[in-house]
Amino acid sequence: MIAQFALRLMCGMSLMWCVMPRHEVTAGFFRIQMLVVLGLSVLAALTSGQLAAVENAVMSAQTGMIICGITAFVAYAGSVFWMLNRRPGGNVCVFLIAAASTLVLLARTHTGSFANGADFVQPLSELASSIILGAAMVGMLLGHWYLTAPTMSIAPLSKLNLFFGASAILRLIASVAGLAFAWEATVGSPKWTTFHSVWLSLRWIGGVIGPIVLAVMVWRILKYRNTQSATGILFVGVILTFIGEMTATLLYGEWRLPL
Numbered sequence: 601m602i603a604q605f606a607l608r609l610m611c612g613m614s615l616m617w618c619v620m621p622r623h624e625v626t627a628g629f630f631r632i633q634m635l636v637v638l639g640l641s642v643l644a645a646l647t648s649g650q651l652a653a654v655e656n657a658v659m660s661a662q663t664g665m666i667i668c669g670i671t672a673f674v675a676y677a678g679s680v681f682w683m684l685n686r687r688p689g690g691n692v693c694v695f696l697i698a699a700a701s702t703l704v705l706l707a708r709t710h711t712g713s714f715a716n717g718a719d720f721v722q723p724l725s726e727l728a729s730s731i732i733l734g735a736a737m738v739g740m741l742l743g744h745w746y747l748t749a750p751t752m753s754i755a756p757l758s759k760l761n762l763f764f765g766a767s768a769i770l771r772l773i774a775s776v777a778g779l780a781f782a783w784e785a786t787v788g789s790p791k792w793t794t795f796h797s798v799w800l801s802l803r804w805i806g807g808v809i810g811p812i813v814l815a816v817m818v819w820r821i822l823k824y825r826n827t828q829s830a831t832g833i834l835f836v837g838v839i840l841t842f843i844g845e846m847t848a849t850l851l852y853g854e855w856r857l858p859l
Contacts (some may be wrong), residue, residue, distance in 0.1 A: 601846075601849055601853070602643065602647045603643075603644050603647040603648050604708075604849065605845070605846070605849070606640045606641075606643045606644040606647070607644050607668075607701060607704060607705045607708070607730075608705065608726070608729050608730040608733055608845070609640055609730070609733045609734060609737065610637050610640040610641060610644065610671070610697070610701045611698070611701035611702050611704075611705045611730040611734065612729075612730035612731050612732070612733045612734020612735065612737070612738075612767075613633065613636070613637060613640075613733075613734040613737055613738050614637065614694065614697040614698035614701055614702075614734070615698050615702070615730070615731060615734055616731075616734045616735055616738040616739075616760065616763060617630070617633065617694045617697075617698065617738070618694060618695060618698050619759075619763060620738070620756055620759055620760055620763070621755060621756050621759060622687075622691065622694070623687075624752070624753050624755055624756050625742070625745070625752065625756050626745075626748075626749050626752060627682045627683070627685045627687065627690070628682070628683075628745075628748070628749075629741075629742065629745045629749075630678070630682040630690055630694070631679050631682035631683045632741070633738070633741070634675045634676070634678040634679035634682060634690075634693065635675070635679050636741075637671070637675045637697060638672050638675035638676055638679065641668045641669070641671040641672040641675055641697075641701075642668075642669075642672050644664075644668045644704075645665045645668035645669045645672065648661050648662075648664050648665035648668060659703075659704065659707035659708050661708070664704045664707070664708050667700050667703065667704050668700075668704065670700065671696075671697055671700045671701060674693050674696050674697055674700070675693070675697060677689075677693055678690055678693030678694065678697070681693060702727075702730075705726055705727075705730060706723055706726065706727070709722055709723050709726050721774065721777050721778050721781055721858055722778075722858050724773075724774045724777065725774045725775075725778055725848075725858035726858075727770075727774075728767065728770045728771040728773070728774040728775075729771070729845050729848070731763075731767040731770060731771075732764070732767040732768055732770070732771045732807070732811060732841050732845075733841055733842070733845060734767075735760060735763045735764040735767045736764060736811065736834060736837040736838045736840075736841045737838055738760060739757065739760040739761055739763075739764050739818075739834045739837070740831060740834040740835050740837065740838050742756060742757055742760055743757060743827055743828075743830055743831025743834050743835075744831055746827040746828075746831070747828075754822060754825055754827060757822065757827060757830065758819075758822050761815055761818045761819060761822065761830070761834070762815075762819075764811065764814075764815050764818075764834070764837065765811075765812065765815030765816070765819070767811075768808070768811035768812040768815055769812065771807065771808055771811070772808050772809075772812065774858070775803075775804065775807075775808050775858075775859065778857065778858040778859055779859055782855070782857040782858075782859065785855070785857060786855050786857060786859065787800075796851070796854075799847055799850065799851055800851065800859060802843065802844070802847050803844050803847040803848045803851065803859065804844075805844075806840040806841070806843040806844035806847065807840065807841055807843065807844015807845055807847065807848060808844065810837075810840040810841075810844070811837055811840060811841055811844075814833050814834070814836060814837045814840070815837075817833050818830045818833050818834060818837075821833065
């Protein structure tokens, strides 16, 4: 669970770096981001043994550990590039981390969950989870960065909030698809209890519906250029997405289906 969560967060954060307007953000922000991913990649490498039981995975756990180790080195190099304001080298590290983390995340994804052949749902769910986690985290950290660089344009934060809202909609689509294909095996099963319904409700409220509402709230707040209030809302978004995705992981651990 720890390794998978670290991979999701690392992948989502690096994908957000790729699509956000990096030229409008000061280099110090990305130096700190690289250090965060450095820690996540080391954590994923050290706990990669937890991924060994994944069935039908394209990549072995040992290969995933090696790639995570290489990613940690790239993140360290990226932190140096951004500290020295060497943006071309820093941008190369951004795309290398995004490519490596996405590869490991999807290649270590369990397939064959659905008897009806809808095996696309699990990779879609993993990607949606990583993107919504990354969008919430990077958006919240960027909002805090305005305390250090108050004259910076709010355009990057507005675009990250847009990506946050889009990722929440993608998470909604993936969750609806997973629940639709797995309804008979989960909610319609005699083994499904009230306890499971409570956890599923928490997963949907925290990880699916809540982020959509928060993205709309941040969009309205940023119309008044109030970055501090927007940051506070995004911090709530981080908490909700963390709760939602961890709850989904617990449900997946029991039912082996993305809900």
